[in-house]
Amino acid sequence: MIREERRGDEAAVRQLVAAAFADEPHSDGSEPEIMDRLRRDGTPMLSLVADQGGVILGHVAFSPVTIGGADCHWFGLAPLSVAPARQKRGIGTALVREGLRRLAEQGAKGCVVLGDPAYYGRFGFAADADISYPGVPPEYFQRLLLAGDMPRGAVRYAPAFG
Numbered sequence: 001m002i003r004e005e006r007r008g009d010e011a012a013v014r015q016l017v018a019a020a021f022a023d024e025p026h027s028d029g030s031e032p033e034i035m036d037r038l039r040r041d042g043t044p045m046l047s048l049v050a051d052q053g054g055v056i057l058g059h060v061a062f063s064p065v066t067i068g069g070a071d072c073h074w075f076g077l078a079p080l081s082v083a084p085a086r087q088k089r090g091i092g093t094a095l096v097r098e099g100l101r102r103l104a105e106q107g108a109k110g111c112v113v114l115g116d117p118a119y120y121g122r123f124g125f126a127a128d129a130d131i132s133y134p135g136v137p138p139e140y141f142q143r144l145l146l147a148g149d150m151p152r153g154a155v156r157y158a159p160a161f162g
Helices: 010-021 031-041 091-105 117-123
Strands: 002-004 046-052 055-067 070-082 110-114 141-145 153-156
Touching: 002 091, 010 031, 010 055, 010 070, 031 055, 031 070, 046 091, 055 091, 070 091, 070 153, 091 117, 117 141
Parallel strands: 070 110
Antiparallel strands: 002 046, 046 055, 055 070, 055 153, 110 141
């Protein structure tokens, strides 16, 4: 079952995020701390978990981003985590799809993600030269337009991302 993260889930989500990113070559290990800072800073976010019988098997967070210095009602998808023993079973896909559905329902205009183009392309994400994120190969920084016009400029994540 996919549901919103609730009070009391924090420790399980933190452990899950740490485990999911432990062996990732592109990770610096900061993902659990990013989630801690997002919560501590009071950053508005959509945080969903995949819960099976009270055990959290997956998690995804969406937090506001600015593009070109403006609040365009866009969000960044990060992090997406699935328990290592449960990966490649559709949990991540279900979390992303449900998160994007909820964002669209809430009036979000779009979403960005830094990640594998082959994976995120299945949801409609694509690289776009009109938006950028410094220091990463452009093909790995992707966007998904949900409504309205495509903004232009550099993307900035919430301060919790550093």
